[in-house]
Amino acid sequence: MTSRLTEINIDCADPGRLAQFWCAALGYIVLDATDDLVEIGPARGADAELLAAVRRGPLAPSIFLARVPEGKAAKNRLHLDLSPIDTTQAAEVARLERLGARSADVGQTGAESWIVMADPEGNEFCVLRSLAPGEFDL
Structure with a gap:
């Protein structure tokens, strides 16, 4: 079950x-x-x-x-991960910023393959590698 x-x-x-x-x-x-x-x-x-x-x-x-x-008080203990499907990671980050997201620092080193962002209320989420054809192929 x-x-x-x-x-x-x-x-x-x-x-x-x-x-x-x-x-x-x-x-x-x-x-x-x-x-x-x-x-x-x-x-x-x-x-x-x-x-x-x-x-x-x-x-x-x-x-x-x-x-x-109550407002958000600390880093989320659970977050969403987004995978672009028809564009590059950088283009998707730019699109999300135009929608109201911003970069977020949760202690990442800079060597990560993902980008940490926050929605308009500060909830963290990550943009992972692109799954677009030519960006990610099996």
Whole structure:
């Protein structure tokens, strides 16, 4: 018996603003929204189709962005890793910066193959090597 990763939850001050960033970064859409909670994820079909797909195998998880009163206090203990699929790592970093991300220092040495960034609310994430044709081939 196994479980599936179906949702990721991120506490934040402004769920709508953070949803805009992550939708643009990941190609997700807003699936449901209130003032205090926004769910984003890949476009999906009817609930019965989604349930059947989840039972068959892993799918990209949705992300819940929940308003909380306290601010971010320290480095994340869990973070997202993004892999560019149709551009170089440097071009993807530049695109994410235009969307509101910034470079982040979490103690990296500079020898890493990934780039540490932070979303508009300071949540760290990494941009890994590009998987684009010509950048990464098997």
